[in-house]
Amino acid sequence: MMNLQQLTSPIRVGVLGFGGLGQAAARILAPKQEMIWVAAADKKGYAYDPRGLNPDTCITAYQAQGSLGYIEAGGTLSNQSITDLISQADVNGYFLALPNLPNTFMASVVQEIIKSGWRGVLVDALKRTSAVEQMLQLKDSLQAAGITYMAGCGATPGLLTAAAALAAQSYAEIHSVKITFGVGIANWEAYRATIREDIAHIPGYNVEKAVAMSDAEVEALLDRTNGILALENMEHADDIMLELAGICPRDRVTVGGVVDTRNPKKPLSTNVQITGRTFEGKISTHTFTLGDETSMAANVCGPAFGYLKAGIALNQRGIYGLFTAAEIMPQFVK
Structure with missing residues (x-):
């Protein structure tokens, strides 16, 4: 290079x-x-x-x-x-x-x-x-x-996807890549667009609905959830990126996490787990965890x-x- x-x-x-x-x-x-x-x-x-x-x-x-x-x-x-x-x-x-x-x-x-x-x-x-x-x-x-x-x-996608691509080298076959993130922010208004994108992943919501929500409607949703957004099986590009890189099919990649919009402390540690089979036939998991003190x-x-x-x-x-x-x-x- x-x-x-x-x-x-x-x-x-x-x-x-x-x-x-x-x-x-x-x-x-x-x-x-x-x-x-x-x-x-x-x-x-x-x-x-x-x-x-x-x-x-x-x-x-x-x-x-x-x-x-x-x-x-x-x-x-x-x-x-x-x-x-x-x-x-x-x-x-x-x-x-x-x-x-x-x-x-x-x-x-x-x-x-x-x-x-x-x-x-x-x-x-x-x-x-x-x-x-x-x-x-x-x-x-x-x-x-x-x-x-x-x-x-x-x-994610990005740092954790790259970590998964690197960790995959230990294996002959990748069985799963599981990305779990925790995000803590003191005030959702500092990251309005990011929070709206997250809301679009919640069951019952989509991109169009999230875009159309007023700030008051977002605040009302966050009031109902005590400021917490729990996200599962998100449509996250880590899957297509790892597939394009030849690591594993996209259906073996899952992404989810928890966003706390009222507390800068992370609700859980952000990590990626890469599970696979080695050339000796052993099943193992690599875990890469981000320090809780690093912000989004x-x-x-x-x-x-x-x-x-x-x-x-x-x-x-x-x-x-x-x-x-x-x-x-x-x-x-x-």
């Missing part, structure tokens, strides 16, 4: 979407030496400064006025913020920290980026299998556009930028198209 000295250094990074994950991404990038955060967009505007954006300034403006477009230095209000930003900014790669509601939203954004003629690296933290399937349909278009696209590069933001945004760095190395070698977190090793961003 190409080392950083052969890359454009530091890597110029943009963040599309500035909700909970987008703001966390800005904070994670701030101390990095190998990446500089220069661009971000929300629904109503964007901010761009080739010298680097200040996370505190951006987050304060967004929370107080509802858009990065109000920032004095580098802010622009726009109803087509993503398109305008991409046409103006000199950026090597973007993290798509966008809510995938409706389920076609991310694919539609990527199609617009392809049409713009921009070349570089895109990374997402998509959850749903069907959303990643839509990206797979764009594989040839991404390749032709000179874009290296890294799909499913958050926590740390476990999503950290891997996303690790995969962005890996994608930059591929892109600079002329390798374009679509890859998943189960196919490529992320590179640690210093």
